[in-house]
Amino acid sequence: MSKSAYHHGDLKATLLAAAADQVANDGVDSISLRALAQRVGVSHAAPAHHFGNRQGLFTELAIEGYGLLEQELHSAAGNFREMAVAYIRFMLQHPGHFDVMFRTDLLAADDERLIAAREGSGRELRTGVTELDNPVADSRATQLAAWSLVHGFAALWRAGALTQSELGAENPEELARYMVAAVDLR
Template sequence: MTKTSYHHGDLRATLLQAAAEQIATEGVDAVSLRALAQRAGVSHAAPAHHFGNKQGLLTALAVEGFELLADELRSAAGDFREVAVAYIRFARRHPGHFDVMFRRDLLRGDDERLDAARDRSGAELRSGVRELDVAPEGQPATQLAAWSLVHGFASLWREGALEGSQLGGDDPEDLARRMVAAIEFVGAENW
């Protein structure tokens, strides 16, 4: 592909999508601005114009990921079980984003857009815990437990750890619903 064959209206979005796809299939270490430029058919300087460097690209991808996650969680309307499933659904639908969003070592720590997007998605995730009968002093520990539960499950699924496992299954959303139901059965009052 040559530079003149590039006809996209939004190069920034195209580069983010290409990076997410490459990360999902090859891992974050495979990403380079030069290779993304070649893939998009633009000059090697074009990605640097939008992101500065690889860290800027990954930070922009994480911001986009946290915004997508917030939208996905918001669609669950604060229902504990549905918020948990929405988190796992997001990780499955956006694996390239998911793989960089929580890797602070890869991201710009001083990016205000990243902080804001992270805060929005965190608030949506916490909304699922608010419906549980947990005393205010127990809310932080319950929120951490819920996040650990869904993030751990999503990571195990993403990394293939559940393949061939007696604990796994073919439908991760169904498995997630059963997992959350089992935790609810234990009872939030015991957390």
């Protein structure tokens, strides 16, 4: 976007969208506030005005990502299998956010808005896990196992590890459905 292309609107949202796109395509190491400003066509001080620094930018991107994840998980309405697919769908639709959200080394971990956003998506994820509760197993262990299953799959897919694997498939949502079908819901 050239300087003449950006006129009015929500500059913060424009910067976040450009950052998410760049992270998705080029990785987190490709991001600098100066390059982001150039990409959007604004002064090099504009991103610093909105985010302070690179960590502030990534924290805002993670906050936005957790909100988007919460919405996606809410659409699954407490069904573990659908929630797992919703988690995968989120990763596919928002790869730049996904790549940043779980990288605590990039984020201001004590940011109250980040903590609240993370907790909100976590609550939604747990609603699907209640279906898996086993009276013999510890509920926290069940929650951790379920999150590890879907996040691990999403991370493997995002990293490209499943494309060359005999375990992989063309359609990640279909593969996720196949994977979670193996989970015993009795």
